[in-house]
Amino acid sequence: MNDLNIAIVSADMSRLDGIGRALASAARRLQVTEMKCTPQRLGALASQLAADILIVDCAEGGDNAAALTSLEQVGMQHPRMAIIILSQCESADFLIQAMRCGVREVLPSNADGAAFDAAIERIAAKTGRSGDQAGRSGKVLAFASCKGGSGATFLATNLGHALAEQGAKVALFDLNLQFGDAALYLSDGKAATSIADVVQGIYRLDEAFLKANMMQVSPDFDLLAAPEDPALGLEIKPEHIDALLALATRHYDYVILDVGRNLDGLTIRALDHADTIFAVVQASLPFVHGAKRMLGIFQSLEYPTRKIELVVNRFQKDGALTIKDLEAACGVSIRLTVPLHEEAAEAAANQGVAVTALAGGSPIAKSLAGWAGALLGKAPAEENHWFNRFSRFNRILKRA
Template sequence: MKIKILSDSHDNAERLRATLVQAGRTMDVAVGHATSNDPIGAVNGTVPDIVVLDAFKASAIADLERLTQRYPQIDPIVITADTSSEFLLQAFRAGVREVLPPVPSPEVLQAALTRITRKRGGGATASAGKILAMTSCKGGSGATFLATNLAWILAASHGKRVALIDLNLQFGDASMYVTDQKPASNLALVCQQIHRLDAAFLSSAMIEVEPGFSLLAAPDDPAHATDVHPEHVEAILKVARANFDFVIVDVGRSLDSVSLKPFDMADTIFPVVQLTLPFIREAKRLVQVFISLGYPLAKVGLIVNRHQKTAEISLEDLERTINAKVYKTIPNAYEAVASSVNQGEPIARLAKGSPVTKALREIAESLAAEPEKASKGWLSRIFAAH
């Protein structure tokens, strides 16, 4: 856990650092001063998880709220002598997690850190879920169908905890593929209240499709796509990764600072392609973008949908042209897939013997059998976050 201490007093900052060490926590702690250009400062190159604000005054509430809006993944701890009900209400509305008295004891500070860790869904016992980003190389590839049905199989057949996040902000309809439930919330609404984000809040915003399978729907109004920012997506994925074995992101087709965030954080990226020239051309462009961002090719696995062994273009031709390996092929079984989509039923439940079901089960078995590995992260170097 990375913690930044901000104080106008060097002595106070060092005292807080010593207190954190006494609390017996394994943390990366840095001290510093806030400035208008760098309001928090990085800790070892990354944004901290917690910012401790020493000797905080009510006059800085507006600045604090701007900080939490810019960095929703941060949990602020405020140290202040002001305990009035009006101040506390303003502080919590601004996104403050904990308000502590001046010169907090190691026990008080440790208790506050424990509460924050629990809310974030983190800690030593937290799961390190895998993030799988599935994206269409071209419209009509079948990526959403594959993402939703793979999620269902991982949960229903392998007992995995699976979250599916529909990041197709303009025209997302992932929920319709596996359930008739109407989402009570969606990604945009979560982002509008990002200061409330923790494991419980995220869970309450999701549809439980199947025991172990939860889905966060896309905005119901395309106009609300602008409410979703890269830092929101990063914060949501961090909480989801800490609470699920697999986080499958249906990224859609756009390439911008929002869609690049799950690619950056993904353990594996699955571009979905078909063996026709328009698809192959777009897949090649997409892989070139991934290479320019510094992603290792081992992170990219092509899924060839509606594959026919007699196709004019071979899998070898595809791999040679795109410069990426085929992870799995999905056979062409139009009737079974169409029936699944039209009924909003997972194909593995509706057509257990379908070759598409078999292929999806093979992917799920492969993913479920892989040993857990540390997540990879890359900074988006083409599209700036702000």
């Protein structure tokens, strides 16, 4: 494996030394260069930079807008160089603005060697230089809501159940940490434990400990619930998501992430791991507006277009907006639609039972079963326009 060239920039010499010591513990070989400079002046020195990864220390405050403008100039001159910044600011707005300026990773100002190592491995994986892919087998599917009420949680939970019914081993992580209720769609009782319990014992993390804290929906479907107390969600960090997904993808065929609508450092980290992100919309103008904003954010995060799929939930063929209307408005092709069938969906949600188990003959259950079958590469049981479109897409993915 070739060495990675790392350049560190900070206005504080002691910080430069500290970051250098943290990088010294990395699992891969690194060539590290240190440069004493403020982030705001870095644009003027862009021509002097030559590295695979640039680590910029913004921990001492200053003008963040000027620093990001400077980094954008650096990124334009060195488009193949990945940028990591260290900052005390971790708001969603700052993270998105940073990503739009070409920053790949935002780490806390006190990041340790393990955090640097994980970030470097994520960047290396995106650029095809990772040495840590052999242990992974499961696929990660993330569900994001383009607007509140899209039905993303309903689809995530019910697709998970449909996959398990067809023989896949499935885990679902409810990462809507303040308002997550995925367990209610699959059970009439509360989950006894949650992701917060796993994080509190993260030093014990192994397959047995993870499963002990999950709700068993069926023999092949486990769910890790969001905490009942929203305050406990604040204790969950992006590095915990790294550890959980590294373990889960070794033991499950599919790991489904319900990330809700809010994008922050934790949910962005989760989306980084996803093989496919299903952005859920409905056929109305408010959802179209939300979809366009979310697609713009995903573009800023440099997610490849093949990673993103718009899913139109509660779709009616005779509705005011057609698929062509939605495609024209959002600027992307739509390959996935799930039909409206309020009776079956409401009955399943109210009883805490998957719709494929409660009303297997309903249009929505058939659609979900077809979706699961397409993901698993199975032939459709019957001719279906929706399924044929998705099946062709699935075959394309398999060749990619």
